[in-house]
């Protein structure tokens with residue numbers, strides 16, 4: 001069987017859990033942070049460097065890859081793994097989130113969404129069938145259902161209509177999916193900040209017996225406390241035997257809280273975006289490496305971190321690179337930041353296995 005999820009351990013005090021998920025391109029040990037490679041590259045890092053971060057599954061974005069270079073070219077190259085030189089597991093999103101949040105002049109209808117390409121102005125139609133067709137061509141291990149993502153401040157009726165439509169679109173995605181043997185199609189729980197809509201959405205999804213489930217429509221402009229409540233309420237309703245993915249979340253606190261509710265997988269652009277802005281994630285904090293305090297600081301960025309950046313260079317050198325706008329500075333910080341967040345989830349995994357999750361990470365809860 002191409003996919004199997006084994007639950008290894010459950011926390012005694014929270015819903016936190018440890019699992020091993022096998023996919024066609026290798027294991028994913030959960031909980032795990034997944035770096036984002038929007039355009040088939042985790043910005044600034046070679047696949048060999050990426051491997052040293054401890055990353056297992058990475059993301060790529062259907063919307064961006066459809067616009068450039070187009071799925072036909074990636075399929076002709078032998079699929080996404082071959083094209084980008086990453087032999088580990090890959091997940092592609094459906095493009096829905098980007099169409100709803102980034103595109104101008106979009107029109108939503110039952111059939112799908114039309115929008116104007118920001119690259120060349122042409123009108124593009126993305127439907128559930130088209131999204132799955134593109135994702136089948138890209139060839140990631142995990143593909144996502146095409147869903148409607150209303151903004152975080154949308155009212156109940158708008159979110160209810162979007163949640164119903166997401167379900168009808170999911171049924172069409174399942175029908176359109178041509179590669180269920182080697183691509184796992186995940187369903188997405190929508191429902192905004194409304195507990196009833198979230199629990200209804202889960203109830204509708206469960207009979208479909210999909211290989212995995214995601215919680216979507218969080219971190220789209222609503223209060224962080226509301227996100228936590230929704231994750232806390234929704235996650236335990238999902239089937240225990242399937243991987244659970246919280247989309248677009250990857251800060252320390254949010255990950256610990258979501259893991260405590262039973263989430264297994266996360267993704268976020270933060271580590272490489274921060275890296276490109278000269279910011280390092282160190283021990284739960286954000287450091288601006290441009291700051292004068294690092295000018296003559298010859299200690300490693302994080303003495304505890306096993307990454308190449310921390311093992312080789314000083315804060316003073318990183319300060320110099322960032323101040324000089326040298327590309328190596330941004331690469332080294334991205335390498336450290338990705339390592340930091342992957343390692344953070346690895347440490348949580350170890351703690352759950354030793355029954356020490358609440359002792360070691362309880363201060364984040």
Ligand SMILES: [Zn+2]
Pocket residue numbers: 301302305306307308309310311335336337339340
């Ligand atoms: Zn490091």
